[in-house]
Amino acid sequence: xxxxxxxxxxGTAGMETASRLxxxxxxxxxxxxxSQLGGHLNSWDRLFPNRRDSKEVHEYLExxxxxxxxxxxxxxxxxxxxxxxxxxVKLKDGKELNSDALVIATGYEVFDAGxxxxxxxxxxxxxxxxxxxxxxxxxxKQKNLFEGMASKRVGIIHCVGSRDEKAGNIYCSKLCCVxxxxxxxxxxxxxxxxxxxxxxxxxxxxxxxxxxxxxxxQAKWGVQFIRGRLSEASENQxxxxxxxxxxxxxxxxxxxxxxxxxxxxxxxxxxxxxxxAAMLGLKEGDDRFLCPADEHxxxxxxxxxxxxxxGTVKGPAGIASTIADARATALQVADYLKVQx
Amino acid sequence: MEKGKxxxxxxxxxxxxxxxxHIGCHYSKMFPSxxxxxxxxxxVLTGMIEEWGGEVIDYPERRHCxxxxxxxxxxxxxxxxxxxxxxxxxxxxxxxxPDMILTNCPGCPMFLDxxxxxxxxxxxxxxxxxxxxxxxxxxxxxxxxxxxxxxWDLGFQVHQVPVEPLLEKIGIPYDPEKKFKGINxxxxxxxxxxxxxxxxxxxx
Numbered sequence: 001x002x003x004x005x006x007x008x009x010x011g012t013a014g015m016e017t018a019s020r021l022x023x024x025x026x027x028x029x030x031x032x033x034x035s036q037l038g039g040h041l042n043s044w045d046r047l048f049p050n051r052r053d054s055k056e057v058h059e060y061l062e063x064x065x066x067x068x069x070x071x072x073x074x075x076x077x078x079x080x081x082x083x084x085x086x087x088x089v090k091l092k093d094g095k096e097l098n099s100d101a102l103v104i105a106t107g108y109e110v111f112d113a114g115x116x117x118x119x120x121x122x123x124x125x126x127x128x129x130x131x132x133x134x135x136x137x138x139x140x141k142q143k144n145l146f147e148g149m150a151s152k153r154v155g156i157i158h159c160v161g162s163r164d165e166k167a168g169n170i171y172c173s174k175l176c177c178v179x180x181x182x183x184x185x186x187x188x189x190x191x192x193x194x195x196x197x198x199x200x201x202x203x204x205x206x207x208x209x210x211x212x213x214x215x216x217x218q219a220k221w222g223v224q225f226i227r228g229r230l231s232e233a234s235e236n237q238x239x240x241x242x243x244x245x246x247x248x249x250x251x252x253x254x255x256x257x258x259x260x261x262x263x264x265x266x267x268x269x270x271x272x273x274x275x276x277a278a279m280l281g282l283k284e285g286d287d288r289f290l291c292p293a294d295e296h297x298x299x300x301x302x303x304x305x306x307x308x309x310x311g312t313v314k315g316p317a318g319i320a321s322t323i324a325d326a327r328a329t330a331l332q333v334a335d336y337l338k339v340q341x
Numbered sequence: 342m343e344k345g346k347x348x349x350x351x352x353x354x355x356x357x358x359x360x361x362x363h364i365g366c367h368y369s370k371m372f373p374s375x376x377x378x379x380x381x382x383x384x385v386l387t388g389m390i391e392e393w394g395g396e397v398i399d400y401p402e403r404r405h406c407x408x409x410x411x412x413x414x415x416x417x418x419x420x421x422x423x424x425x426x427x428x429x430x431x432x433x434x435x436x437x438x439p440d441m442i443l444t445n446c447p448g449c450p451m452f453l454d455x456x457x458x459x460x461x462x463x464x465x466x467x468x469x470x471x472x473x474x475x476x477x478x479x480x481x482x483x484x485x486x487x488x489x490x491x492x493w494d495l496g497f498q499v500h501q502v503p504v505e506p507l508l509e510k511i512g513i514p515y516d517p518e519k520k521f522k523g524i525n526x527x528x529x530x531x532x533x534x535x536x537x538x539x540x541x542x543x544x545x
Contacts (some may be wrong), residue, residue, distance in 0.1 A: 117382055118381050142488040234402070236401055
């Protein structure tokens with residue numbers, strides 16, 4: 001009899017897990033709450049470190065979707081149950097699905113920048129998030145970014161909602177740093193006369209070619225990096241923003257007028273993940289992301305046999321590592337189904 | 342609920358009065374969860390101003406220090422910090438043409454009021470209209486005015502920056518002759534006029 005798996009979440013992790021499982025001859029039901037697959041990948045314009053179009057990765061993932069995968073778009077989960085080695089999913093439209101294994105790939109959400117109200121997001125027009133900056137890049141490839149703006153200076157704020165006890169998130173979102181560097185370079189490419197300042201705590205250029213991008217941003221594009229956290233942003237009468245930062249390398253407070261302020265928002269656990277985890281009785285860590293069965297050796301499975309976790313439900317991760325993780329998850333699921341009677 | 346007698350509307354133009362609100366440090370910094378509207382941007386004064394018909398000004402140095410702070414004022418050698426703090430605020434709010442400043446701490450109005458005089462003596466600079474300063478009120482004083490108390494019963498004669506221009510805008514009647522009379526009607530004498538800051542309204 002064909003074994004089956006239900007995958008919840010049709011983003012990068014869910015799509016790749018589905019594709020690999022289908023390839024291994026397993027029947028897959030892929031549940032996605034949005035009207036299209038791709039998740040957050042659809043929000044990015046170009047990807048670090050090589051700045052390729054994100055659509056190329058989307059196309060690759062889309063290519064893995066085949067007839068053995070039953071897609072459920074616009075689908076919301078009502079009830080999730082575990083009954084004698086079977087998983088039963090009731091959708092809100094009344095449809096009921098069941099399977100031998102379950103993969104949770106519900107991903108993350110970006111931090112709600114409005115919670116840092118001293119940064120002025122949602123209050124001032126020219127304070128935007130890094131996600132909105134990606135949208136702008138998508139829309140205005142040729143356009144003057146600063147049309148109608150009284151200043152051609154851009155401030156990029158790192159660690160918004162990450163490594164911030166007050167925001168309730170002490171973990172590092174790890175990919176905002178390189179996103180900031182990428183966006184700084186892209187702004188300079190688009191608008192060579194722009195002045196770009198990044199305000200950071202540490203720059204965590206952990207992955208391959210990240211450090212090189214950081215170097216390029218400084219040497220080739222003249223992006224300025226100032227070590228210090230934003231204290232507050234307020235609006236001038238001409239709608240430019242006044243930002244106050246402490247430059248911790250000179251030990252002096254700094255005030256600057258910028259035309260655009262980009263907040264690099266971090267990862268937070270998807271509330272939907274937490275809801276599903278509660279229904280199953282899955283454990284979450286102090287950071288509210290899901291706990292694997294073992295931090296080193298069993299990162300794709302959970303304490304419940306047959307329940308697997310893929311991608312950013314376990315914490316911040318980039319696209320390459322999410323795809324690698326999804327493949328590892330698929331292999332774990334296949335192994336599990338093989339020995340299951 | 343009983344309505345106030347007056348509203349924060351300029352009776353000559355029909356426009357809302359433009360109000361600077363200044364939250365005292367101690368309001369929510371010790372107990373962030375107790376601040377009405379949160380600890381970062383408490384709503385407590387904004388709510389009063391809006392309820393009474395006024396418009397709150399959001400200016401760049403809105404959250405800057407009023408100029409008090411024990412170490413910068415009580416240590417005499419540090420008073421330069423104190424007055425430069427207040428000046429930074431006045432310079433930032435001036436382009437927005439505030440009709441008044443509202444505070445919720447006993448320290449802030451003291452400094453925002455008195456330093457306007459000191460700055461005028463030092464630099465000849467005044468921040469209100471026609472050589473006046475920007476009147477500075479505590480929320481109790483403003484509530485008293487809105488409810489219809491006599492300005493002199495509320496103690497406005499001890500302000501360094503005269504409140505008469507504000508009373509005129511709202512349309513609150515006052516007797517200039519009564520300003521410097523004590524409760525028993527006895528004359529308390531008149532303070533000397535500052536060099537630049539207008540203290541006595543022309544009408545008086």
